[in-house]
Amino acid sequence: MGVLFQVLIFAILGCFLYIIWRILFSCWILPARAYLKLKKNGFGGPTPNFPLGNHKEIKRISREAAAASSSTTTNTTTSSSSGSSKISNDIHSTVFPYFSQWQKSHGKVFIYWLGTEPFLYIADPEFLKEMTTGVMGKSWGKPQVFKHDREPMFGNGLVMVEGDEWVRHRHVITPAFSPANLKAMPSLMVESTTKMLDKWTALINSGNQEIDVERAITSTAGEIIAKTSFGISYENGSKVFEKLRAMQITLFKSNRYVGVPFSKLMCPKKTLEAKKLGKEIDALLLSIITARKNSNDGFPQNDLLGLLLKENRVDGRLGKTLTTRELVDECKTFFFGGHETTALALSWTLLLLAMHPEWQNQLREEIREVTGDKEIDFSKLARLKKMGWVMNEVLRLYSPAPNVQRQAREDIKVNELIIPNGTNMWIDVVAMHHDPKLWGEDVHEFKPERFRDDPLYGGCKHKMGFLPFGFGGRMCVGRNLTTMEYKIVLTLILSRFSFSISPTYIHAPAIVLSLRPSHGLPLVVKPL
Numbered sequence: 001m002g003v004l005f006q007v008l009i010f011a012i013l014g015c016f017l018y019i020i021w022r023i024l025f026s027c028w029i030l031p032a033r034a035y036l037k038l039k040k041n042g043f044g045g046p047t048p049n050f051p052l053g054n055h056k057e058i059k060r061i062s063r064e065a066a067a068a069s070s071s072t073t074t075n076t077t078t079s080s081s082s083g084s085s086k087i088s089n090d091i092h093s094t095v096f097p098y099f100s101q102w103q104k105s106h107g108k109v110f111i112y113w114l115g116t117e118p119f120l121y122i123a124d125p126e127f128l129k130e131m132t133t134g135v136m137g138k139s140w141g142k143p144q145v146f147k148h149d150r151e152p153m154f155g156n157g158l159v160m161v162e163g164d165e166w167v168r169h170r171h172v173i174t175p176a177f178s179p180a181n182l183k184a185m186p187s188l189m190v191e192s193t194t195k196m197l198d199k200w201t202a203l204i205n206s207g208n209q210e211i212d213v214e215r216a217i218t219s220t221a222g223e224i225i226a227k228t229s230f231g232i233s234y235e236n237g238s239k240v241f242e243k244l245r246a247m248q249i250t251l252f253k254s255n256r257y258v259g260v261p262f263s264k265l266m267c268p269k270k271t272l273e274a275k276k277l278g279k280e281i282d283a284l285l286l287s288i289i290t291a292r293k294n295s296n297d298g299f300p301q302n303d304l305l306g307l308l309l310k311e312n313r314v315d316g317r318l319g320k321t322l323t324t325r326e327l328v329d330e331c332k333t334f335f336f337g338g339h340e341t342t343a344l345a346l347s348w349t350l351l352l353l354a355m356h357p358e359w360q361n362q363l364r365e366e367i368r369e370v371t372g373d374k375e376i377d378f379s380k381l382a383r384l385k386k387m388g389w390v391m392n393e394v395l396r397l398y399s400p401a402p403n404v405q406r407q408a409r410e411d412i413k414v415n416e417l418i419i420p421n422g423t424n425m426w427i428d429v430v431a432m433h434h435d436p437k438l439w440g441e442d443v444h445e446f447k448p449e450r451f452r453d454d455p456l457y458g459g460c461k462h463k464m465g466f467l468p469f470g471f472g473g474r475m476c477v478g479r480n481l482t483t484m485e486y487k488i489v490l491t492l493i494l495s496r497f498s499f500s501i502s503p504t505y506i507h508a509p510a511i512v513l514s515l516r517p518s519h520g521l522p523l524v525v526k527p528l
């Protein structure tokens, strides 16, 4: 009995010590090792504290920036219905105040810490080029530390998968976005946009001239992606959207301590809530996919789901196919990645065009030249050149995807430096898009003509300095679809309405995963 008891005590003690060792190893020893390796390479950065890393400082700087900007809100709010001179496009220090502050002391490449996770911050395009040259798309990882938060949103969809799995997913999905396959989509886009604009007319006729265009466009972009991805109505798709939105707010608006050991246990309610919403979305999407697979008429629709099902790309016997479970995750990715970013690109465009009525006129003129007062001919969209410049300039100033993330899956050599396997990277797109050294002293001005002689890079002094759709093999798969939607929706809006900024608009861009206007975008809209 006594011996048995002793063995039991030793076993319990052994387990306890093992758990303590595991915790110390992953929370302290591993991060300390990574820290030393990065330090040895000469990277500087703000001093971290265990176990919060730089979270405290991030929160302090954000608080101070918010207080400073709220005291100047009255200044940035427009003073007249058409006035806009006080809205500043210089947004980096508002949306990423801590990076903006740290850049001043540590330069454009440094290390900061989210909890016990070191991140290499990069806002230097030359460093980015050196680092990424020779690393294939499939060799990049996505930071493990974000996966927990992003999993309910994107599952194991294209945005999250890595290695050979990423190659398989990308191989299956890319053809669905080819220009030939997108041909069926413009009519769906016109239908949804016309419905939105008819509502605007009705609102105006009933004496209401102010419209929150961000809300309206987000809803329309949702309807468009629901139709172009799944051939379903907005009414059916809206259930998915409501849950996705609720999940986004739960995950990204709360005070979560990402990277801090056991931080998930600190907000168990939110973690469970996000998991529950994720499961509900999966069930809804699975029922849509199953209904399509079981439908007698095969997969006639040319929406993204139809294209993937038709070509035996799901549950097929060929090696390069997706399982139904994987397709659910891809659908979630299209739903989320596909509507919010496009809606934001359009919303920020309307803000900038409201500030620059001369550009509204220039675009209207171009539309007339290209369409000749007829309905839009989709084969002519590429001829809307100025609209292309405007789109690029908006994506530069207000990039809906404000950063790109990577994690090294092997040691990466950059000249004499070694970035160790496992290092997280945060590429600050907003910083590079607002860097006067890359764009000139007029960097914060809305000047679409930058892209006249250099349509791809807008005269940026470095080709890696303009990254609205990311870079390398993992560049956005939906950019053709988005450009088509952008040009169609904007053409229809400009053909029917002119708009100026409402006096109630408050300029407060903020990051909630994407770059959004915090208080919507009320515009004064007038029929032409």
Ligand code: HEM
Binding pocket: 158, 159, 160, 170, 333, 334, 335, 337, 338, 339, 341, 342, 345, 399, 400, 401, 403, 404, 405, 467, 468, 469, 470, 471, 472, 473, 474, 475, 476, 477, 478, 479, 481, 482
């Ligand atoms: C203005 C609109 C859009 C912007 C600004 C945007 C931006 C981005 C960015 C920055 C990335 C990350 C690239 C990287 O990691 O290097 C990305 C990836 C991706 N985007 Fe978009 N996107 C837009 C529209 C869309 C649309 C309409 C869809 C689909 C319906 C879509 C689907 C995806 C997918 C699936 C990926 C992951 C690609 C991969 O990792 O292989 N995006 N996007």
